[in-house]
Amino acid sequence: MLVGYARVSTEDQSLDVQLxxxxxxxxxxxxSEKLSGTTMRRPQLVQALEFCREGDVLLVTRLDRFARSSVDLHIMVEQLMKKCVGFRCVEQGGIDTTTIHGELMLGVLGAVAQFETKLRSERQREGIEQAKRKGVYKGRRATIDPVAVRRLLDEGKKPVEVARELGCNRASVYRLAG
Incomplete structure (x- = not known):
């Protein structure tokens, strides 16, 4: 049986092309699911991996829809192989664990995918640092009103109560109070 898995990163993205x-x-x-690929809490992926039986092949459109790191990729593919389940990418035809060449290609492309993820993260970090030096990047906008925090503390409320009332973390209340 051919079993498919599709994923997009956010709710506003469409799964239609993959499906x-x-x-x-x-x-x-x-x-299918709409969750970040960097998280291991992907219930539909877990179900797909559990659903597959000996002789099945799990298909994805591209490797980045399945795994973001070569470690995760190899763990999941190993899981499938222990169950005698193949793994194949529709748009990356060389990746097919039912062939020896496909296994090699899987390892190479998995490493490339992980490299690209790290490279993208590094470029983002460099861009933020450059923006900070120019005074353009000031971080995320405050979501907690410091005046409201101060007012509630002045009314005698404890930081835990202020955090609960404002729907924020207790540490944020302490930071703003100090």
């Missing part, structure tokens, strides 16, 4: 590609590839069952 169409997986159905066109012959998937009889498809699991």
């Amino acid at each position: 169409d590609a997986l159905k066109a590839a012959g998937c009889e069952k498809v699991f």
